[in-house]
Amino acid sequence: MMQTQVCIVGAGCIGLTLALGLAKAGIEVVVLDSASGDIEVGNEFGLRVSALSLASQALFEKLDVWQGIITTRAxxxxxxxxxxxxxFGKISFTAADFDTEYLGHIVENDVIRQSLIVQLNEQASATLIFNTHYTEIxxxxxxxxxxxxxxxPIITKLLVACDGANSNIRQLFKMPITFWDYDHHAIVATIKTQLPHxxxxxxxxLPDGPLAFLPLAEKNxxxxVWSTSPEKAKKLQALSDKEFNKILMAHFDGQCGLCEVVSERAAFPLTMRYSKKWLDNRVVLMGDAAHTIHxxxxxxxxxxxKDAALMIDLLSEGSQNEAISSRVEKPQFAPHKVxxxxxRTRKSDAQLHIAMMQGLKELFEGQNPVKKLIRGIGLNIVDNLGPLKHIFGKSALGK
Known part of the structure; x- marks a missing residue:
């Protein structure tokens, strides 16, 4: 029988970050995942990347994994x-606008996971169990x-579900969700361009969804990430590389010159999910198990x-209080009020960002002349008004 204070189901970036933060605070943690923990970051870029904010970077620096991330590839x-x-609308931010060296980093998810696993393997309080399913909870x-x-059997004081958007644990404990289909599919790929980024x-x-070009660790x-209607995504996926390259450059107004797709093209549907309940006694949801966003x-x-960072702070503080407590009866680990x-805190923040993304999607979607005028004027107002632009920029920085 294995006993632990926290068991995390799901060894993605969020689950591993939570595990490392807790382990470094001296809290016993077990991470369970049905997939392999062997991650190889090769010469080719992974298709799943994240734009890490300065707030996320600060968390990784605190956990001593940031150096491993940027040394590997970022x-x-x-x-x-x-x-x-x-x-005619446009808006731009520069790091100089906020007296920072940069606005963020584009990092492959596998690079993040690999760096976290390296650190977790050095923690006496952490146990990683891969290639293993649970049968009952x-x-x-x-x-x-x-x-x-x-x-x-594993007995834990707290179970954290980091098992993704289709969380089995969320379903097992009948935690209801609100969801809607964004009516978008996202196409992801790695692209080489004529001009450097x-x-x-x-x-x-674009009228049917946004197209992002995110810089990777090679200058060209x-x-x-191309979000578009399911019908258009299907057509784009059916194109030859040569045809796709031409359409991609045209849709991006040639900002980076000629384009050449150098990876497979993957596509997946986009759905907003928001769990109405994140907590069931000793079971909590985190990351995509609790919320997904455009x-x-x-x-x-x-x-x-941000979910992981708050839980690390709350449980670490509680653990320290236990250690210094002079009470005869030991305080409960992770009490219900914590x-x-x-x-309460993370649901509120997730709600705000989900509403913001839905508003942006609806404003920029379609060719309605009134909406075109509003978004054109709106973007230019933000771009030219320093205080308002600063507010938008700080949000992008994760502050």
Whole structure:
């Protein structure tokens, strides 16, 4: 029988970040995942990348993984350029506007996971279990009981579900969700361009969805995220590389010159999910298990990391209070009021960002003349008014 204070199901970036933060605070943690933990970062760029904000970077620096991330492969960007193809609107931010060296970094998800696993393997309080499924989960008032497919039982004081957008744990404990289909599919690929990216993250709003060019750690290489209607995504996926390259350059107004796709093209549907309940006694949701959001502002990973950061702070503080307590009766680990604070705080932030992304999507979608005028004027007002632009920029920085 294995006993631990926290069991995390899901070894993605969010689950591993939470595990490392807790382990460094001396909290016993077990990470369970059905996939392999062997990650190889090769010469080719991975298709799944994240735009890490300065707030996310600060968290990784605190956990001593940032150096491993940037040493492996990461690309900073000093400028963000956002345009509406169908109007005169545009807005841009530079690092100098905020007295910072850069606005963020584009990092492959596998690079993040690899760096986290390296650090976790050095933590005495952390146990990583890969290639293993659980078969049962039950909870009592004070504990959660998991049974692995091998028959081994795990008893934990807190179970954290980091098992993705289609979370089995969320479904098992019947935590209801609100969701809607964005009616978009995202196409992701790695692109080489005629012109260098110059450390600029670019995005153009097309009538049927945004197209982002994110700079990678080679001067002429980008990761693209093209959100468009399912019908158009299907047509784009059916094109030859040569045809796709031409259409891609045309839709991006030739900002980076000729384009050449140098990877496979993957596509996946985009759905907003928001769990109405993040907490069931000793079971909590985190990351995509609790919320998913449109990628048009690159906020998904950063929102999940904010979930992890708050839980690390709350449980670490509680653990320290236990250590110095002089009470005869030991305080409960992760008391309900602490878990409720996590749920209340993070639900509120997720709600705000989901509403913002829905508003942006609806404003920039379609060719309605009134909406075109509003977004054109609106973007230019923000771009030319320092205080308002500063507010938008700070949001992009994760502050």
């Amino acid at each position: 690309q900073s960007y000093q400028k963000m350029d956002v345009r509406d193809q169908d109007s 039950h909870q009592s008032e004070n504990d959660v009981f998991l049974t692995l497919e091998s028959g081994q 110059d450390n600029v993250a670019r995005q153009v709003f 290489t980008h990761s693209i 990628p048009l502002a690159g906020l998904g990973m950063n929102l999940g990391l 878990l409720r604070e996590y749920e």
